[in-house]
Amino acid sequence: MGRIKVSTIIDASPDEVWEVVRHIDRHVDWMVDAEAIRMTSRSREGKGTTFDCDTRVGPIKLTDKMEITEWRTAKAMGVRHVGIVTGTGRFTLRPMRRSHRSRTRFVWEERLTFPWWLGGRVGGVVGGPVLKAVWRRNLKALKRIVEG
Numbered sequence: 001m002g003r004i005k006v007s008t009i010i011d012a013s014p015d016e017v018w019e020v021v022r023h024i025d026r027h028v029d030w031m032v033d034a035e036a037i038r039m040t041s042r043s044r045e046g047k048g049t050t051f052d053c054d055t056r057v058g059p060i061k062l063t064d065k066m067e068i069t070e071w072r073t074a075k076a077m078g079v080r081h082v083g084i085v086t087g088t089g090r091f092t093l094r095p096m097r098r099s100h101r102s103r104t105r106f107v108w109e110e111r112l113t114f115p116w117w118l119g120g121r122v123g124g125v126v127g128g129p130v131l132k133a134v135w136r137r138n139l140k141a142l143k144r145i146v147e148g
Helices: 014-021 024-029 120-147
Strands: 003-010 034-039 050-057 060-072 076-082 086-098 101-113
Touching (some): 014 101, 014 120, 024 034, 024 050, 050 120
Antiparallel strands (some): 003 101, 034 050, 060 076, 086 101
16 A cells, blocks of 8 residues: 555643553554554553454444554554554654744554455555545644643
């Protein structure tokens, strides 16, 4: 499918943003496409943590099986999709300094492959802009939560 990338600037430090993002089971609070998250490993955070995410985008509903592949506190979280949709994703948090305020550039990148019954490559090309719009909305919700 290729790469999908969205980003936002959050008026908070990377540590403050991380405090929200690190709780994988609470991603449903800011991801409109995530309906439920079930942890499937003993660990709830860190590299090697696994979970299932019930995802809905329009009429398409599926369970996305994921594993955390990178965990750098207040810097990055990487994931591997190993279910119906495969690929990788990554959140990165970069500090930005403007006068006296601490800000964070939050970037969300994904490389996904869809199964044939979701259109395969064609589904990826068509679905890319839809997912990008959904994830932009997700980042707006994350920003609202962090900035409180």
